[in-house]
Amino acid sequence: MTTTWENQYASRVAGMKSSTIRELLKLTQQPEVISFAGGMPAPELFPRERFKEAACRVLGERGEIALQYSTTEGWPELREMIGRHVTRYGIQAEADDILITTGSQQALDLVGKLLIDPGEEVVVGAPTYLGALQAFGAYQAAFLSVPLDEMGMTTEPVEALLKRRPSFMYVLPNFQNPAGVTLTLERRMILVQLARAYGVPIVEDDPYGQLRYEGEHLPPLYALDAELAASDGGQPNVIYMSTFSKTLAPGLRLAWVIAPRQVLGRLNQLKQGADLHTSTLVQMIAFEVGRGGFLDEHIQRLRAVYRERRDAMLGALDSFMPPEVSWSSPQGGLFLWAELPEGMDSQVVLEEALKKQVAFVPGSAFFGVPQDGRRFMRLNFSNARPERIREGIQRLGGCLGRLRPPMAAQQPTSAPSIG
Numbered sequence: 001m002t003t004t005w006e007n008q009y010a011s012r013v014a015g016m017k018s019s020t021i022r023e024l025l026k027l028t029q030q031p032e033v034i035s036f037a038g039g040m041p042a043p044e045l046f047p048r049e050r051f052k053e054a055a056c057r058v059l060g061e062r063g064e065i066a067l068q069y070s071t072t073e074g075w076p077e078l079r080e081m082i083g084r085h086v087t088r089y090g091i092q093a094e095a096d097d098i099l100i101t102t103g104s105q106q107a108l109d110l111v112g113k114l115l116i117d118p119g120e121e122v123v124v125g126a127p128t129y130l131g132a133l134q135a136f137g138a139y140q141a142a143f144l145s146v147p148l149d150e151m152g153m154t155t156e157p158v159e160a161l162l163k164r165r166p167s168f169m170y171v172l173p174n175f176q177n178p179a180g181v182t183l184t185l186e187r188r189m190i191l192v193q194l195a196r197a198y199g200v201p202i203v204e205d206d207p208y209g210q211l212r213y214e215g216e217h218l219p220p221l222y223a224l225d226a227e228l229a230a231s232d233g234g235q236p237n238v239i240y241m242s243t244f245s246k247t248l249a250p251g252l253r254l255a256w257v258i259a260p261r262q263v264l265g266r267l268n269q270l271k272q273g274a275d276l277h278t279s280t281l282v283q284m285i286a287f288e289v290g291r292g293g294f295l296d297e298h299i300q301r302l303r304a305v306y307r308e309r310r311d312a313m314l315g316a317l318d319s320f321m322p323p324e325v326s327w328s329s330p331q332g333g334l335f336l337w338a339e340l341p342e343g344m345d346s347q348v349v350l351e352e353a354l355k356k357q358v359a360f361v362p363g364s365a366f367f368g369v370p371q372d373g374r375r376f377m378r379l380n381f382s383n384a385r386p387e388r389i390r391e392g393i394q395r396l397g398g399c400l401g402r403l404r405p406p407m408a409a410q411q412p413t414s415a416p417s418i419g
């Protein structure tokens, strides 16, 4: 008798699906496709020479250490560098407050493992990052969705949800994936205060905060909460995470968590069970690449290029979209979010767009509970050069023009409602 695999799987995998984005990425690997689908950095900006030199130096000078097992917490010099780096963004952290992870995706998984019991509720934005829904879903979370508007997660519904004692609240403060919106300072304060009042932790996921193209950086929820904890004498309540994926290279799979030390200790234990530690070699190379001010300089370069690409996409949308389509105007990050008129389905648009060699991610991928995300499209602007962005948006505009229902042509344009 042979194994019937379907009967052997744990109940937690029952509802699991492959990520729409990862499936789409397979299609968009062909060079002729103009892809607005993945959250991919511009490959021509990867500092390859600096990586080559760093790899040679690490292997030449400290190869015995770099190729050896190392501690779960992460390479000390890298953690110190991250501690210095995050102070520019308003966070006070020492090496011991930092855990290195194999991408933020691993941090999300570990947080899910640490905090979610089967069936427990997690407060998320609607829409929110698909990878977080996948990670938390694997621990059988139920999602409580909070609508977003152009100022980020709305705060009015939150108190009632916190009264249900959810496991935690997942917040993307800056240039949210997928909607591109940024949480205002006032809302950050409200969320932090409410979460403290109800004893519900906040998980703050901030891969994009370093990529701001206009306006002032806003304090992380982690920092606002730390100030409150210092004055009320209570425990800090925020787990913060960020990554090198959007600033150095996603292929490194290198990110960090900053959290109260007792929480880090637990995450550390869980990480031991997952992968013992993040690659020593990769950590040491990333440290060599980033040191001496290079990380900051490189981020400045990225900001200039991505600002231009964002503007190219906004300009192309103005030129080529039918008037009843609207979109967000992000101050940073990698995405904008477009809303189609009533009666249109972005999945159908995608099928047409792929025939014209253009890809994007349909909005329904980003909602935690069955909800109508079908009128939304997430468009990435970091990966393609401005002329390709213009060409791709022109093709997409053509598809939308052909597909729109006749009634839609008469509807007035409105600001995107986000979801």
Ligand SMILES: Cc1ncc(COP(=O)(O)O)c(C=O)c1O
Residues within 6 Å of the ligand: 039, 102, 103, 104, 105, 106, 129, 131, 172, 177, 205, 207, 242, 243, 244, 245, 250, 253, 254, 255
């Ligand atoms: C909001 C958010 N969190 C986490 C991640 C995962 O990042 P990493 O490459 O560090 O695993 C992404 C990647 O796009 C993201 O957008």
